[in-house]
Amino acid sequence: LGNYATERKVSMYAATEEIGLGEHxxxxxxxxxxRFKRWMDGVRQQCAQNDPIAALRSMVMDIDYENWLRQNSSSEKAADYRMSNVWFLIEALKNTLEKDEEGGMTIEEAIGKLVLSDMLERQQEEEDGAEG
Incomplete structure (x- = not known):
């Protein structure tokens, strides 16, 4: 898939729908x-048209991510910690969307805002560390 997408100069996501992929x-x-792309398209549509937070929670449950973490983490504690990070991120997105006074923020914009905020926090921590 990766080689085909590179050859066609399209994303792997877009390449999944190309007829020529069947030759590779x-x-x-x-x-x-x-099937995976159609499922992801459904999640994206739910995020855009309905409740994006519910769609993200549903996505995490649909892929049984918690069970995957338990199978692939070094301990139950590590799996719990990693899963709590996922729920923390989703909750942070929910809070970002709720703070939008205009009410028109998309999930993509909320993610961008969180990423920017995190980058600024890290930069501030680095500056504080350099001064101290």
């Missing part, structure tokens, strides 16, 4: 990729 991958893989 077995149909069982292209079918799975197309």
């Amino acid at each position: 991958l077995d149909s069982r893989y292209t079918d799975r990729l197309q």
